[in-house]
Amino acid sequence: MSAILTVDGLSKGFGGVRAVDECSLAVEQGTITGLIGPNGSGKTTVFNIITGYLRADAGTVRLGGRDVTGQDTGRLYRHGLSRTFQQARVFPQLTVLENLVVAGGYSWWRLFRGRVTRSDQAAAQRLLAEFRLDALAGVPAAELSYGQRKLLEFAAVLMSEPRLVLLDEPTAGVNQVLVETMERHIRARNAAGITFLIVEHDMTFVMRLCDPIVVLDAGRPIFSGTPAQVQNNPLVLDAYLGS
């Protein structure tokens, strides 16, 4: 196995707070890697740096062997790296179908084609059927429930056929049935070749789904291993419970 994403010596400070402190981690091709840690341990900041939303003070990010540190988030997306947000960010005034089409990629000549072309429609309908959102295709996303928005946001980032997907708390605030639905989709897509890096607080979900798991504390990884190793590691318990 080779690493699809390598983060090396990443640091980021906000004023006096070092949110990320010489953080190094690697995500192996084909895995569902979990990134956990107590609140404020820098998980989302790491996500934001990897995806180009934040500029790191130091360190490098490599995607599939290429140095992509500080690259524009849109460009990273075109190179196969996409992400979802903690708060399920969808476009409320666009329809469910358009929320997928808008993520389907652009070029100058495509920009002047139809808003939703036949091929867009076909590609989006396939995904909507997979996520059981097809009955809602024409409904504005504003009318969806929170859980449905989470599913929609996930479905939308798959429109570009990414290689690596970063999910920021995919199950936060959704009911148990949807948690299982989400898990099923992640597994199915992983089997189809997509690598995942997941930040999540729901420990049973992480322990079921992720391997390996990286534990972050105070902006740097303190441990990395299988779910069983993580559960029994004293350093991890310390970080969560305080020593």
Place this chain on the structure above:
Amino acid sequence: MRAGPVRGLLFFGALVVTPLFGLQHWVLNLLVFVLMFAVMSSSWNLVGGMAGYPSLGHAAFFGIGAYALGLIFRGHTVHSGYEPFFWLPVIGLLGAVVGWPIAVVSMRTRADVFAIVTITFLFVVQTLAFNLHGLTGGAQGLAMPIAPFPAATFEEPFYYVLVVLLALALGLTYGALRSKVGLALSAVRADEDKARGIGVPTTGVKVLAFSVSVGLTAMVGGVWGYYESFIYPQFAVDPLITIAIVLMTFLGGRATLWGPVLGAFLLEAGQQVLAYQLGGNQFYLIAYAMIFLLVMLFLPRGIVPTIAQRRGKRSRSAGAGATPAPPASGLDLRAATGSRGTP
């Protein structure tokens, strides 16, 4: 045929035949101004409505267009009277070219900061117009080419040129709404950072929208200058023009096809009437402000979206909610306009 194109044909058909009824000069003059504002608010809508960037600098481009026309024809007499109109595409291009770098710089900011940056640009241009005496004549004003049209039908050429410009502005808006440009602009308006992260060329589409928008505005400025035959900096680069087109777009409905046109017809006609009623003082501005407050209070989304929403609700409750949502198609403008009905 669908309702949209039919409505468009009816509207423009009515505009084309209106002058044939032998209207009085003051009515035609009023219509010329209504059309100017209809074109400008439709163009402003591309940026302020569809992209969600509330530019307050558009009057600067109106002035740039007017002065450009004056400078092109300085020292020349016009013969047929139509020559200045043939130069309008050049003026539109000039406005777009000047607008491009302005957009690249100012659109790094958002919302209220963007509004302030653009209105600053407006005052910079106004100050230049007052002070570049060699170019603009300063406060003494600049003589425009004299239009040699017969007095009986003097307004008509201007009227029809503005009808063409309005068709152009609405055509571009319609095209944008139905293409990926409109989809990308909706995404920018809703959540620009998210849009950037899913590969939407945010900078490209918003700068494009701004350039096209100010290019159209500059063309209207050119027509206005020619119509006025003499222009002064305080009227050519006038913050009140900016305010008016923003008001009209808000009143009619942002990011809709017909909203800005409707707003322009209501407000500009209303303003002229109020100005006559209340005399030469500026009391009409107070009435204007009151209208704006009432709009914000009762129609915060504008007339067109509100009506469309009410109609949509009624038809949906009539359908008893049992019908599944219709599949969205490339022809569906509802989401494009952020409303629940046809724009």
